[in-house]
Each structure stands twice: as structure tokens, then as C-alpha cells.
Amino acid sequence: MQKLASYSGEGLFSSLGHHTEVYALPCKRSRISAPFVFNEEVYTKQKTTIEVLPDECLFEIFRRVDGNQERSSCASVSKRWLMLLSTIHKDEISQTSNQKSTVQDPGHLSRSLEGKKATDIRLAAIAVGAASRGGLGKLSIRGNNSARGVTNFGLKAVARGCPSLTCLSLWNLSSVSDDGLVEIANECHNLEKLDLCKMSGISNKSLIAIANNCPNLTELSIELCPNIGDEGLQVIGQKCSNLKSVSLKNCPLLGDQGVASLLSSTSRSLTKLKLHGINISDMLVAVIGHYGLAITDLSLTGLCKVTEKGFWVMGHGQGLQKLKLLTVNSCFGLTDVGIEAIGKGCPNLKQFSIHKCAFLSDNGLFSFAKSAVSLENVLLEECHRVTQCGIFSMLVNQDTKLKSLALKNCLGFKDLNFNSPSSRCNTLKTLSVNNCPGFGNGSLMLIGQLCPELQHVELTGLHGITDNGFTPLIESCEAGLVKVNISGCINITDNTVCEMTKLHGGTLKVLNLNGCRSVTDASMVSIASNCLLLNELDVSECAITDFGVSVLARAVQLNLNVLSLSGCRLVSDKCLMFLLKIGGSLVGLNLQNCHGISNSSVGQLVDRLWNCDILS
CATH class of the missing domain: 3.80.10.10 (Ribonuclease Inhibitor)
Structure with a gap:
């Protein structure tokens, strides 16, 4: 085969760049024969080349080449040879060649293509070359290359050449449709992680193919895919019994039926669920509360149709016993009633992040903290009905295990005079208050009295904080401060820094x-x-x-x-x-x-x- 390469009419495939996945052979200079005289007639030798053969013949030659490395070397000769080699299915390689190939294909390699580098040619080079270097395990492609971006041809090349693929991430590839991803599903049966973002050409057909051919799928992420709906999600739930993580974001065709079916089918394996901007109702949130038996990490964002009733039922469903991390963002249905139910129904909850929940107030926060006996970390952002009263009621709770408290952009705080606390919160180690204009010296002094074990303090953008408030906090910290961030506190002077x-x-x-x-x-x-x-x-x-x-x-x-x-x-x-x-x-x-x-x-x-x- 080396001789064949040396007679090629085209040079080495240099356009692949330095990161090509194929092996290049030294380029021989073609021998040019001068005219010679015989019986006073001038004859010119005709140059012979393998390139005169049609693709069908070259295909038959290439599939008989011995070994992965040799096929990779052939791919370096020209684009034509590379593209032909990338179309050869593993079953089409002659049995003799397969027996002589000693390189295993466990899938150790990881490759990422972005922007202009995301082309079919590079994918073909990866597909042909990876087999001789341990096999491709992870592939990430992020476009969009408008001139010559990735198409179904590139994905099919990967499918044929990389059966060991376990992780695939496709972002913003406008020229890729179901045909390419279905080919991946048909050939890469070990696929475990699939990430699809801004893939307008992908529909339920691809998900169904993945479900039918990739039983080891454990992680699925779908974002901004307008043609994926409930049907594909239902089949995924039925066929992929090992599914552990699901993230669904801004897909207009997804709704209650698909997500509910997925949850009911994977109730004992699914540990992480993220729903962002999905068209679901109270019924689906109730299903989460009933079937989320294995869920430890739950994130709900922008669920406009979910009301107070939905969160109440979710908390009383008794299915979220293993839940440890909960994030609720821009869900106006989360009220005092709902959060209290969540506190009671999630006894192992350790971390709770609440963002832009306008109807949550001090009463709900206090009830939640009292019920969530395992709670260790709380983040409140843009919850404007929460005041210092709600925060301090959490801290004085005798059963609290709270270690970290973060407050961001909460406008409900007013720096009032509070009585000295009768109890202390000896568990709180980290306090972070960012851009809460009503949080001033009085609040800070009370925090110091309540929480003597503070070690990490972050107070940023608090113009109301002065030396008079910060110094008592410093003096109250018995454990010794380790990290202090007071950036943007323009009224802090040398007195505070020197004392600290x-x-x-x-x-x-x-x-x-x-x-x-x-x-x-x-x-x-x-x-x-x-x-x-x-x-x-x-x-x-x-x-x-x-x-x-x-x-x-x-x-x-x-x-x-x-x-x-x-x-x-x-x-x-x-x-x-x-x-x-x-x-x-x-x-x-x-x-x-x-x-x-x-x-x-x-x-x-x-x-x-x-x-x-x-x-x-």
C-alpha cells in the first residue's frame, strides 16, 4: 500500500492542519522521464497513477488494507482517499485485515471541534485515525461554520469509524439532521452521554433511535431543540433503564406527558433532574414529588404554569426523601405554603437556592427552616419580601445545622434595631451579603452576636456598612477569620483593616x-x-x-x-x-x-x- 501512496497524483493532505488524526508518510518525488529517441521518433512515457481508478475500485483496495495504522496512512494521501476510507463500515473491512490489526478500540481519545475547525473533513480524519490510536471515546462539536460546517456526512463517518464512542455533544449544527444522529445510534451502542443544544434538525426520530440502540445511556441534555417532543422522551424512559441525569431546557414541544412518562419509568435510577422553561403544569410537579425516589439534585426554572398547589403537592408526595440539592428560579408559584411543604417532605435536603420568587416571605422561610432539619446551605436572590426578621429567625432556630448563608440583591432588608439574641448559631461558618442596600451596621452587629464561629465573610457593595458595624463583627468571631471580602464597601477605613x-x-x-x-x-x-x-x-x-x-x-x-x-x-x-x-x-x-x-x-x-x- 505504501507503493500505491507514492504514485498518487495528489500530495499529502496538508489542509487537515497539525491536529489531524491520521499518519502521514514521507512524500516521494515523482520521477519524470525525459523523451528518448528511437528510429528518429520521439516518444514520451505516460505517467501511471492509481488515481485513474474509479472510487469503486479504490474502495475494494482500501477495505483490504492490513491494519488500522495502514489505513490511517492511506488517508493522509489526499482528500479523496480520506473521504473514501471514512465511508468504509467496520463490517466491510476484509476479515483478513481485521485479524492482522492488533490495536484495541477501548475509546480513550477525546476530541473537541469548535467554530471554523468543525468540518466534515476533520471529522473524517478523526474517524479514520482514531482506530489506530486507542479509539474515540468523547466527541464535542460546537459550530456553526457557515461555509463548510459539519453535516450528516461527518457524523456518519464518526459512526462508522468510532464504535467505541461513549460521550457526544452537538451544539448549534444547522446542517445536521436525524440521518446523522440515527447513524450514530445504529453504530455506537456504548453511548452513555448525549448533549444536544440548538439542534433544529433533530427530532423524536433521533431520540427513538438512541433509545432502541443505546441501552447504557446515563446522561441526557436537550436545550433549544424545537422539534423534540414528548414521544422521544417517552421511548427514552422506557428503553434506557440506567438513566441518571436529565436536563431539559427551552424545548417548546416538551410537556407533562413526556416528562411524566420519563420519571415514572426511571424512578429508581434518575438522580439529577433539571427543568428550565418547559411547558409543564402542577400535574408534572406532583409527579416529581411522587416518582422522584432517587433524585438527589433537582432544579426548576421558569415554570410559569406551576402554582402554589403544585409545589404543595410536590412536598407532600413523600417521594423526595433522598433530595439533597434544590434550586427554584423564577417560579412565582413558590409561596410560603409551598416552601413549608417542601421542608417537611424533603428531610435530607442540605442545599436550597431560591432565585426571583416574588411571593416568598419571612413566614415561609421560618417554617421551611424549622422543618428542613438537615439544611446546611441557603441562597436567596431577589426575594424582596424576605427581611432581616426571616433571616434571623432561621439563625436562632435551636435545631439549625446551617453552615452557609448567602443573600443577593434582596431589596426588602431594612436596618432596624433588634434586641440582643438569647441563643446563638454555632454552626454558621460562611456569610455572604451582596448588593442588599438595606443591610447595614445594625444587621451586621446582630450577625456577629448570633454567629461567633464565622470564618468566611463576604460583604460586597454595601454602602451602609461602616467601621462601627464591622468592628463588632470582627471582635465577635471566635473561630478566626480565614477569608474576608469587603469589596465595594466604600465607608470602610484603615481602622477596620487594622483591627481585623x-x-x-x-x-x-x-x-x-x-x-x-x-x-x-x-x-x-x-x-x-x-x-x-x-x-x-x-x-x-x-x-x-x-x-x-x-x-x-x-x-x-x-x-x-x-x-x-x-x-x-x-x-x-x-x-x-x-x-x-x-x-x-x-x-x-x-x-x-x-x-x-x-x-x-x-x-x-x-x-x-x-x-x-x-x-x-
Whole structure:
């Protein structure tokens, strides 16, 4: 076969690029014979080439080539040879050739094609070459290449050449239809994970083929596929008994019937379910509550037709006994009544995230926390009827196991005066409050009294927080603060930072002061003197000067890995030598918008701090 390749009329298939999956043979220079004289007549030798053979003959030759590697080498000769080889089905390869091929096909390789690289030619090269290199196991294709993107031909090549395929992800391939995916289903019986996104040409026909031929399917994700409906989902549920994870997002033809059938058929295997923007009603949510026997992770987003009754029935269905993670986003049917029922019906729930649920109030939150005895993590975002009263009622619950509390963009908070708590929450370790304008000093002081074991504190964008509120919190934390982020708290000054480093310098590892404009070099002096374990420091847009940087450089015990001085307008080229000294341990340095540091100084830092990523 090597001789055949050397006589080819076309050169090596160079257009595949450096990442081609085929082996290339050295290109022989074709021999050109000069005219010779015989009986004073000039004759020219005719050049012989295998390319004169029709495709049918070449096909018969290629299917008799010995071994996967040899076929891969033939594919390097020309596009024509590559395309012919990619059409050969494994059953069409001669038995003798199969016996001589010693390479196994367990499916170790993983390949990803995106944008302009997503073409049929590259898929054909992968399909032919993968067999000689261990077999293709995972394939991800993300288009859309409008000029020469992936079509059914490319998928069929993969199906014929990669029977070991277990994971397939197809995104935004407008030229792919059911024909290509059905071929995958017919040939790749070991398929375990299928991800379809923006595949307008795929319908129920493909899902039915997958269900009938791929019994090992465990993960299915369908997003923005307008032609996939209930029928395909029903067959998947009936035939794929090992299904563990299902994600359905924004598919207009999917509704109660398909999802309910899927749930009832996979009630003992399905552990993760995500429904986003699906046209379902209270009936389907009730089915989840009854048949979700194995579900541990449930996410419900944008279910406009689900009412309070649906969530109430779901909670009372007694089927979600194993549920540990629950996310509800933009579901107006989640009210106080519904959330209380969920708390009672999900005894093992540990993490609950609630986003944009406008009718949830303090009463429901308190009842939920009281019922959900295993609850450890709570996130509330844009729940504007929830106030500090609801939050504090969760914390004073004697049976609480709450470890983490996060509040984002909640406008219902008002910084009122509260009585000192009679009990404490010794389990809460992490507090995060982001952009909640009514959360001020009073709330923060009460949190400090309630939660003495805090270690991770994130208070961002809270203009109402001052030293008077933050200092008592610092003094109340008995366990020792480890991570503190007070970015955007513009009224925090050096007093808070100095007090924090004195009390918690032995435990503090991460400190973010981004945007604290009143923080100056005095804080850097205190950090350098007291912090023993600090490895990440962000003082972006603070009033730090060259002196502050020099103080950090002189601190023998500091071993910073990440330092951000972004927007520090008072630092200049004079701090170059100090940055070089600090840079011995740095892996990240942010100097963006530091207009006092010249490009030449940045260049020196880049040249000498070769182990550090520098943003400028």
C-alpha cells in the first residue's frame, strides 16, 4: 500500500492542519522521464497513477488494507482517499485485515471541534485515525461554520469509524439532521452521554433511535431543540433503564406527558433532574414529588404554569426523601405554603437556592427552616419580601445545622434595631451579603452576636456598612477569620483593616479590599506586621502608594500568591524593585489601570517574573 501512496497524483493532505488524526508518510518525488529517441521518433512515457481508478475500485483496495495504522496512512494521501476510507463500515473491512490489526478500540481519545475547525473533513480524519490510536471515546462539536460546517456526512463517518464512542455533544449544527444522529445510534451502542443544544434538525426520530440502540445511556441534555417532543422522551424512559441525569431546557414541544412518562419509568435510577422553561403544569410537579425516589439534585426554572398547589403537592408526595440539592428560579408559584411543604417532605435536603420568587416571605422561610432539619446551605436572590426578621429567625432556630448563608440583591432588608439574641448559631461558618442596600451596621452587629464561629465573610457593595458595624463583627468571631471580602464597601477605613489583622492575622488567608477608597498605607503596615498566612490580597482602587508596596515587600513572613493593585493611581515606577521582591512567590499580579507604572517597568516584570501571570 505504501507503493500505491507514492504514485498518487495528489500530495499529502496538508489542509487537515497539525491536529489531524491520521499518519502521514514521507512524500516521494515523482520521477519524470525525459523523451528518448528511437528510429528518429520521439516518444514520451505516460505517467501511471492509481488515481485513474474509479472510487469503486479504490474502495475494494482500501477495505483490504492490513491494519488500522495502514489505513490511517492511506488517508493522509489526499482528500479523496480520506473521504473514501471514512465511508468504509467496520463490517466491510476484509476479515483478513481485521485479524492482522492488533490495536484495541477501548475509546480513550477525546476530541473537541469548535467554530471554523468543525468540518466534515476533520471529522473524517478523526474517524479514520482514531482506530489506530486507542479509539474515540468523547466527541464535542460546537459550530456553526457557515461555509463548510459539519453535516450528516461527518457524523456518519464518526459512526462508522468510532464504535467505541461513549460521550457526544452537538451544539448549534444547522446542517445536521436525524440521518446523522440515527447513524450514530445504529453504530455506537456504548453511548452513555448525549448533549444536544440548538439542534433544529433533530427530532423524536433521533431520540427513538438512541433509545432502541443505546441501552447504557446515563446522561441526557436537550436545550433549544424545537422539534423534540414528548414521544422521544417517552421511548427514552422506557428503553434506557440506567438513566441518571436529565436536563431539559427551552424545548417548546416538551410537556407533562413526556416528562411524566420519563420519571415514572426511571424512578429508581434518575438522580439529577433539571427543568428550565418547559411547558409543564402542577400535574408534572406532583409527579416529581411522587416518582422522584432517587433524585438527589433537582432544579426548576421558569415554570410559569406551576402554582402554589403544585409545589404543595410536590412536598407532600413523600417521594423526595433522598433530595439533597434544590434550586427554584423564577417560579412565582413558590409561596410560603409551598416552601413549608417542601421542608417537611424533603428531610435530607442540605442545599436550597431560591432565585426571583416574588411571593416568598419571612413566614415561609421560618417554617421551611424549622422543618428542613438537615439544611446546611441557603441562597436567596431577589426575594424582596424576605427581611432581616426571616433571616434571623432561621439563625436562632435551636435545631439549625446551617453552615452557609448567602443573600443577593434582596431589596426588602431594612436596618432596624433588634434586641440582643438569647441563643446563638454555632454552626454558621460562611456569610455572604451582596448588593442588599438595606443591610447595614445594625444587621451586621446582630450577625456577629448570633454567629461567633464565622470564618468566611463576604460583604460586597454595601454602602451602609461602616467601621462601627464591622468592628463588632470582627471582635465577635471566635473561630478566626480565614477569608474576608469587603469589596465595594466604600465607608470602610484603615481602622477596620487594622483591627481585623490584629485579631485574625494568624488565620487570615484571603483579603479583598477592592474599592475601599479610604484604605491607605496604614493598612498595609498592619497587614505586613500581623498576617502570617495571607496568600491573596486585593487592594484595587485603594489609596495605596509606593510606600505601601515597599512595606509588603519587607514583610519576611508574607508569602503572597496573588496581588492586585488594579486602579491604584498612586503607585509608580518607584515600586518596581519592591514588586520584583514580592514576585518571588507570586503566580498572579494585576496592574491594570495603574497609570503611574510605565510599559517599560511592566516589561521588566514580565521578563523577570516568568512564573507569574501579569495583567496590565
